[in-house]
Amino acid sequence: MAERKPIESWLTDMDGVLIHEGVPIPGADAFIKKLRDSGKPFLVLTNNSIYTARDLQARLNRMGLDVPVDNIWTSALATAKFLDDQRPGGTAYVIGEAGLTTALHDIGYVLTDHAPDYVVLGETRTYSFEAMTKAVRLINGGARFICTNPDETGPSTEGPLPATGAVAALITKATGKQPYFAGKPNPLMMRTGLNAIGAHSETSAMIGDRMDTDVLAGLEAGMETFLVLTGLTTRADIDRHPFRPSNVVNSIADLVDRV
Incomplete structure (x- = not known):
């Protein structure tokens, strides 16, 4: 496999990666802060279409996660x-x-x-x-x-x-x-999101907790993928799919030092 370029922008799913049932996952606040301090383009994505980006910003803010409206991308x-x-x-x-x-x-x-x-x-x-x-x-x-x-x-x-x-x-x-x-795993959602922040797939990474949406969407959009084990997919589930994530980590906390 050809060596990938360094990661210059990050896309991350929300539920199961940053929060779980209304509670922030340990390390999520540090990850978002590191992203904002780095100045790297990033997006928080969700397939949930119920809330506006402004609604989600307020919800995340109440949990201690400071994500600007322009960095939220919904289905x-x-x-x-x-x-x-x-x-x-x-x-x-x-x-x-x-x-x-x-x-x-x-x-x-x-x-x-x-x-x-x-x-x-x-x-x-x-x-x-x-x-x-x-x-x-x-x-x-x-x-x-x-x-x-x-x-x-x-x-x-x-x-x-x-x-x-x-x-x-x-x-x-x-x-x-x-x-x-239109939403994940359709790579259209990833590509329009990347375009919104001026990022390119070959230097971007997707973080998710689901093989069938997050990892598949990142893979088909040409991004490096990270599966976290704090959501729906377990380590045992990975081999049930005909594709694999680029990386498997326990949680978002393991990626703070990658930013």
Whole structure:
């Protein structure tokens, strides 16, 4: 394997890497501080489309993690960037929360249930049968199906919750139409994020806790990858996948000295 160039920019997942169930993971504060002091470009990424970047900044700040708004990249922002590139000034029927609706408003999209260009499915804690039925009928009527991320479950203090990917599967079953997923592991989310901070994949690293989204996305975007064992993937899980991370570490604390 060819030797990689030194890491000049960092992308890191949020849940399972920096925080876990609303509590910062030991070493996360030191890692973020080291990044900010170094002046290196960095992004905190999340496939969760519920919150705006400003919401997430406030949440992280309450936990002692000082991350500027411009250094937060969500699947909602990646979805909005994709739609703005594909069909500027379009229309969409949206199932989701403020993170997604705000991102679409900010690119000048009109949110409507009357013959929209797109049906856009994102994360919400209140998926309604009525909204899903409307989405099915609009897609059958010609609307293109877009989904913020493919995660089938999400974490909660009580255990896993059905997430966007699971609801997308229901709509696909009812329509026969597969969605286009904008979030991880689509390398589009990584490349648009890299572009946002002026970084290049050959000198960038991706840190994540999931093989099927974080590591795969980093790999397909051409970045060095670090798997941390503080989230969903265990060391035993690694060999179940046909690809491997560049590096495996116990936690984000092990990477402070790499910045």
